[in-house]
Amino acid sequence: MSCKKNIMLVVLMVAVTFFQVPAQAGAIDPFSGLSGEIRISGGTAHIPVMKEAAKQIMRANPEISISIAGGGSGVGIKQVGEGIVDIGNSGRAATDAEVEKYGLKLFKWAIDGVGAAVNPGNPVTSLTKAQLKDIYSGKITNWKDLGGKDAPITVYTRDESSGTRAVFWKKALDKGDIVSSANFVVSNGAMKTAIANDPNAIGYVSVGHMDASVAGVALDGVPPTIDTVKSGEYKVARGLYSNTQGDPSGLTKLFIAYLLSPEGQRIVVQKGFVPVN
């Protein structure tokens, strides 16, 4: 009996070590023994994932250094095109003109949904697309017209360089007008703070950033969540891309492979995005 138990234990231990080792080291392995630098810039939504991936790689391989800068999607595409960085991130697919001009290769490694959000105290948690467009164009200015309390709507939006704004404007507002009295905020974090502190606010944040401080607004009956973005039900979404000039090689190639590996995709999930693999 005890002998059987011991054998079971040994088998179990062997099995555990056997399966644990590749699960822990796997995607990092190709980097071992290498040295050099990877320069990354561009989309700000990408940074949390980039930081985590860089941390994992650099922690295991001290000879590799990875620098990560922001700047926005446009900056990322331009800098990688000019050869200033190895990877330029963008929250939109590069246009045909850009691809042709710079010889870009696009790698999509995550999907990010953008949802309208209101203060958690607001009873209005579901809107039709037409209502949302009317709010943003300034046609509807009071929550009571939408079944809420009698209070003016405060509209929040992001600035022009924001990829989040670009996808919301294109896919939720159908490129409609944004009223000129809308308040500008600079990031998902700032948007959340604004909405959380203003009972009459409406704005939009990346689905990955939504938490209890704001209430996601269902659009045409579909709530903005990771699951609905994943299933394709929620349409206001975009790909997160890493672009390289020509085919990537060396460390850059390994880095992109890492993002697309199970480990990289786990980081993607951990940071609130929808994985592609």
Place this chain on the structure above:
Amino acid sequence: MTIRILGGCLRVFSWGAVLVLTGSVLVLLGYLLVKGVPSLGRDLIFGQVDVLDAVLLKKRVFDGLFPAIAGTLSVVALSVGLAVPVGVCAGIYMSEFATVFQQRVFGLMFDILAGIPSIVIGLFGFSGAIFIHKYISNDFRPCLAVSVAALAFLVLPYITRTTQAAMQGLSIQIRQAALALGATRVQNIFYVLLPRSFSGILSGIILAIGRCAEDTAVIMLTGVVATAGIPGSLLGSYEALPFYIYYISSQYTDAAELMSGYGAAIILLGVCAVLFFLAFLIKRHLAGPAGPARGRFHG
């Protein structure tokens, strides 16, 4: 009578101005401390890494401000180190060798340089880096060296102007005594004028240190990034505290991150305070017993 009333008014107004200034400094510091102190701590600087391991560069810090502090110190040390010899020599030339006409022309140039907004200097540095990247070496990009050079240009006028003013401010007796005893011009500069104006020159250097430590616009365009680790080479990217504060305050994802920005602001103030204190010690040590103090009658 009117004169007396006017005098009284001026006095009250001056008092008010002093109070407003002091008050705003205190309010600013108080606000920073209230907001930032809760986030201050070992973790803010070193993340999960052991302090000794981090300081000895055995392990890299990923979740803390240590790389940004190291980056700021390197940028300050290198750019001030680059600007001081050039700036002081230019100041010596202006004070001792230049004709009145040259003083006017060059002085105007330095004042123009001092008036150029730092973002323009940053843009210039960026364009320079791109030029080198395109036409000289493909491996060259915005990096620590570009930031250092651009910042050195930013602070050069302060150093030059204060050096010139400090040397020209010496009394005519001091300026000419050694010459009258047969010293050469160079001897006069090195043995008399420089030591005696050291205190003034150092004020310019302190100004320059502060400017290098806090300037965001220049470094933003010339090589600073969100994550890079401890600066390893002049040709690599680096992190810096003012950029971290700027970046976090515009891109924070949650309240805790914003708080760490306030913590970083306090650390930046602390780093500046330490640098100023060091400069002050040097000033006392070098200019104290052997410097101008000895020349004063009561000294």
